[in-house]
Amino acid sequence: MPYRAPVKDIRFILDHVVGFAEVAATPRFAEATPDLAEAILTEAGRLSTDILAPLNKTADRNPARLENGAVVSSPGFAEGYRAIAEGGWVGMAASPEHGGMGLPISLALGVDDMMSGACLALQLKPLLSKGQIEALEHHADDALKALYLPKLTSGEWSGTMNLTEPQAGSDVGALRTKAVPNGDGTFAITGQKIFITWGDSDITANVCHLVLARLPDGAEGTKGISLFMVPKFIPDAEGRLGDRNSLRVVSLEHKLGIHGSPTCVMEFSGAKGWLVGAPHKGMAAMFTMMNNARLSVAAQGVGVAEAALQHALAYALDRKQGATPVEGGGTIIDHADVRRMLAVARAEIFAARAIALSCAKAIDMASATGSPDWQARAALLTPIAKAYGTDVACEVASLGVQVHGGMGFIEETGAAQFLRDARILPIYEGTNGIQAMDLVARKMADGGEAAFRLIDEVERGAEAAREAHPDLAGEVWAAAEALREATEAMLALPLNDRFAGAVPYLRAFALVLGAGAHLKAMRADPAREALARVMIRRLLPEHAALLAQAKEGAAGLYAVGAEELAA
């Protein structure tokens, strides 16, 4: 079935669950009226459905390839990207000072969701440019901003992020790429980076690499890392492209999925680079890009899950197999277990979308008001949105294959592509394990204050729903209380014990937030009660088992020795 962009669902969540009106009420985002929000989401939905989605399967079968050291993109990607750039979608949240629209991240995230559902491999290209734009806006000097931001914002040039090296994955501080001053304010960058998404492109005139490297006086570890802009072609002061820089694509990776997205091994051989931000402060600058990208990856997860569910639903409505208990029902959708898979998938997608959009709202409110509370809310929600959204992508895509039965395992059906594409999402932009560790360590360095405020809010929502829906509201309230108690217990644990329980803790947190979102939704629209019931009665109960694991500590895990695992 062709993908249909879920404009209505995104609108509903923004209006009735997340409270987007609060963002639009700030002077900073006063232009984001309901009419404008509707127009933007509708137009992005049309682009996703009509132009991007038809490219998805073709790209899977015709991967990006390397010819004479240059990337050749999948068929149709140049046209698809042009439609994204010409529509102004790359610079939608970028500053108007350099040609952007300055719109809220809440709307941009809804757009990411739809474009990823339509064609994840292509959407990665503008995603990286958007992150780079934000990093430059915050950390680059005026000259770099004036040179790069207009071209990146218009989509004429594209951006990449270069962190990973063979020995430096999650441990970015282990990187070896060197930056040596040239004596004229520029730097010579030398080293190898691996897994660089869209590290080259025949679609954009220039590819601008943000590269992490170490200056000669840089300390060991993350403290000694600096950030550099290293363009493929060196522009003059007016942005006209000049000499080719000393960098090249060594090879492309052969991947499980996202075949249309070239994943490059990059070699920098004394390439000319410009420092972004202060020396040795590269990690802080790169974190701006990574945080932006982490939330966008959450939206990628929701988008792919949506596409996988739509695909499975179409099959379930068509495939006949055995007698069903529903009178007149003739297809597999009327078997209870198939209905369970589809309903659980829909409930999870709603929860993950609501969490991601709540995080986006917190970012918007923080930038519109400067409030530290909103900043802390955004920081807390980012790892939850990323890890839960991307786990849901894999779960739903796997359910999608299951709904198809044997045909799900056959490539022609298309269900398997969603599963293959989704599998990278819990890995890149910080694995979900690293996200969970971030949640229980750095994001709780405030003594859990931001977490407790969020739990309070879920409980207030449950109280408000108690009179009309005592059973469902009571269950959400009790789960939030259990999360509060587990959070207190986690905070009392040594760090490595927290880490041992971080993944189940994050999952339980997401289930509580997701259930709270469903409760809000059904209060706004009673027709949503059935789905809320699936979330609260079938998915939320898992929180108890997850929180029990969260508090269990590390000793029991280390007690299983490596030899025993090998036995």
Ligand SMILES: Cc1cc2nc3c(=O)[nH]c(=O)nc-3n(C[C@H](O)[C@H](O)[C@H](O)COP(=O)(O)OP(=O)(O)OC[C@H]3O[C@@H](n4cnc5c(N)ncnc54)[C@H](O)[C@@H]3O)c2cc1C
């Ligand atoms: C398709 C693709 C696209 C990518 N795009 C980019 C890109 O554009 N730019 C870029 O710079 N990188 C990119 N990456 C790299 C990606 O971000 C890394 O693969 C990821 O950060 C994990 O690093 P790693 O692969 O070295 O795994 P490792 O760090 O070796 O991790 C292996 C396992 O150990 C766990 N682990 C590691 N350290 C810890 C710890 N301290 N505590 C607990 N568990 C730990 C991890 O969670 C994981 O399960 C991409 C990767 C892929 C596959």
